[in-house]
Amino acid sequence: MSQPNGSSPASPNKASPVVSPHRRNRPLHWCYLLLVSGGIVTFLEYFHAPAALLLGPMIAAILMVITGHDMSLPKVPFRLSQCTIGIMMAAHLPLSTFNDFASDWPVFLFGTLSTLVASGIAGVAMAKSGLLPGTTAIWGASPGAAGVMTIMSEGYGADMRLVAVMQYTRVAFCALAAMVTAGLLADGDVAAYQVDWWTVSSWFGFGETLVFIVMAFAVAVFVKISGSFLLVPLGLGFVASALGWIDFVLPEWFLASGFALLGWAIGFRFTPAVVRHALHVFPYIVLSIAFMLVVNVIVALVLVAWIDIDFLSAFLGTSPGGADSVAIIATNIPVDTGFVMTMQISRFLLVMVLGPLLAQWLSKSMQGNNT
Template sequence: MSGRERTRWHGAALVVAVTVAASAVLQLVAVPSAPLFGSLFGGMAHALTSRTPLELPAPAFRVAQAMIGVIIGASVSLPALTRMGSDAVAIALVTAGTIGVSLIAGRMLAVRRDVSPVTGAFAMIAGGASGVVAVAHDLGADDRVVTVVQYLRVLIVLVTLPVVTAVVFRPEHGLGLLPTADAPLLPSLAYVALALLLGLLLARLVPVTTAVLLGPFLVGAVLSQSGWLGTVAVPTALEWLAYAAIGVQVGLRFTRESVASIARMLPAVIAVIAAMIAVNAAMGAALARLTPVDGLTAYLATTPGGLFAVLATAADTGADVTYVMAVQLVRLVVILATLPLLARWLRRGARADET
């Protein structure tokens, strides 16, 4: 069957088949957010081989965006945030510095004619990759570029993390375990349903594009920390469905021209990401000097991405897991809250440059 003759049903079947197969393979080789990448390939498999229009229904994509907020909200730790105490000023400075470095990196990427300032900034912003990808298109960025670059950064961080940790800090291993708790299914499903429902209702009251993500995030964080439903977590299957919906929607927007354009910019992107990691490591060294925390804890706290791998590394090497989580979560919340303002500011600046 040629690309012209493919029906929507055949296209949907192809997307699902490629998504399942690719996700399984990526999961086996420990690629971060395997369902998102697998579904990205699934969407691309149809978009690049057929002219038949296919897209995720708008309500389904909105629920997927909201689910990303719920997932992030479930990871919030109130004890971790309150633990910062007297280090709040230093952490705020490091957070601002990390965002500033991200914007500079994004501006460097936007030197290319095929990358807008908004796309460059969103592609390079350090932290909250899934949240940034989920709202990138709504805020005027090219979500195809944003998705590839964001998760390339996460992948590079994950690859370099054990090397830097072992070579520079030489910690002992097996010193701790990442805190986990069994979450019963029914309370967890109730948590997801309430966070989605109340979060989306809250989003309708707030005229901000990212409210569809921030509303469920806030409700989810409050519910998970209140203990009202007991120990809760987002079931893995629902996480995968949310990531898959985001990935499919992005993948279906790809064209052969966009693939070629992204491939051409990869060498520059890798160089900029490497520079970002180095600068963030320097900020970690500064944090260690300004606060009582050790160098390894400060380095892990300022790593630009890969939150759960960073927390696992912190636990395994004896670093302060609570402190690492607090710094990473502060940056994540600040980024998600300021994305609409950032997009507006960058678009205004781009228009001023054109006139």
């Protein structure tokens, strides 16, 4: 897919995570990368930053690249990390979500579509401004599943690096807004989320999970759709879990490894020119996020007037940030957790279906207007 404003410094160069035969990753560079990644993750975790396990390695990889360390990641680890994240998402999709949605579908449809419309407006505005190529702006503004949108965006002609900047900036700002709102409105403090890093609940179950990931990876190789290495494991994993065929066991250290690989793969694609352009457009990215948060407040107020729900539950349920960070906040304060998670998961599923179609349609429309 061609891009408008192709001369922009943010235009995708289709950088591949494959190692060039003329370049070799130096072991010492990887030691530096591990140390820097660990330090940044520790810093982010101390402040309970969302997506720290992915953001830390991504920032570390960017620092390595822009300081002259030539590094890259082979395809197989990169794709296996996507499969791991797909299985993780499948394991967190309860069957009750569909029942809750069916019983109150106008409410959930309104909440999810409102966020999609707001993100579409923000994406088109960024693209119309000429600051970012159209496809990149639209994918970067797509709400809900930051990792999914980042991974899938490249297959539709977007610059995955700048999409990642937009997606994870929004996740961080929306999580901060949710925590501040919760602190102001909730009774009691928002508790810190405790993670048991090294416990494996079942080694047999973990072995089954590893086999399933490898099988899903093999199927994804033959499925010719964008984002297949995330979407195929997600679909297969959800069906297998719903039918009771497997109980996925994903230790925290294993998930952290998958997040780190994905973060490095994204970070290695940044060049000094991309970083300079990202810093140039950053204020406008923040402005688009502020617009989406204003819409978030308005939609929450409408839901409060429409159904029997408190403002904080409505605000968290319609937050355009990451479902994982919202879930952590929602489970540690007195809100309607069922409503919050059903709204978040409903939006995630809708974004998975409509997000790529909306991004393609808007991108093609803008390309047609530019010709």
